[in-house]
Amino acid sequence: MYIKFWGTRGSIPTPISLDDMKYKIRKALEGAAGLDLADKAVLDRYLARLPFTIQGSTGGNTPCLEVQSGDQVLIIDAGSGIRLLGIDMLKRGFADGHQHADVLITHTHWDHIQGFPFFRPVFIPNNHFTFYSPFDDLPDRLNRQQHPDFFPVPVSYMSATLEFKQLKAEQWYQIGNFRVYPMMLSHPGQAYGYRIEDGQSCLVCASDSEYKQVDPTSTEAYVDFFHDADLLIFDAQYNLSEALDRLDWGHSTAMMGAELAYRAQAKRLALFHHDPASSDEKIWAGKEQAEAYLARRKPQHVCEVIVAYDGLSLEI
Ligand SMILES: [Zn+2]
Ligand SMILES: [Zn+2]
Known part of the structure; x- marks a missing residue:
């Protein structure tokens, strides 16, 4: 499975x-x-x-991931990073139409959909995009974002075929080469994480989530959801003191990521959804703290900690 991070900043685009x-x-x-x-x-x-x-530079675009298995393209979220993904896809055949990609939406806070109006492949006739999410009104939410009061071009002007399929949380779905399992996370207004398997490897994308309790009972469902992931993409927006100041804001820390990745025996932990106020030094300090925490846990479990940054690509 190939993964590319096109946007890794949370909340609002943050140019250097x-x-x-x-x-x-x-x-x-x-x-x-x-x-x-x-x-x-x-x-x-x-x-x-x-x-x-x-x-x-860790990067300033809001969340968008590209996942590939075989010739299938799966996009997760349409934050401002999707603009650059779209330009890249145009060079990969989407400029001529007759291409297809699947899109998983975690939730519709602005930072996860604001790039959609700038995603050029949807303006090419005969391209086809299939959207999946647990929201029964996703088309309406995207339409409202492009209401004339807020954006000059409505969704109806987008000439590609846009298809919408609703998923139920905590059920497996086969989407092309991928098996996909959505799980509701703790986040204002509901957000969903996705466990994605292609028969070779497993990616868990769990951005925009808060974990108020660390005890085994409260976190058991998450540990199961993350279990044995080759890559766990984790909301590490805050450091510990910020997280204590911002209870109920719906985000988490690198240290919580390390603890849950350890318990779930995940192989790699990607710190993601960086706070707009965080410098690169602060973000990379979070990686060092998570590594130090993992090194102290016994029995040892090797989990590589990485900082997700705009433009990072990797194979799992
Ligand atoms: Zn977000
Ligand atoms: Zn959110």
């Missing part, structure tokens, strides 16, 4: 600020003092050694 950009450039230049950067090999070695927080 000028101050952050200047800080990264300054740090990179300071570290290069004394090196002969005119020598391309020296420059390449230096760049390869720079930490991600200096040479990269």
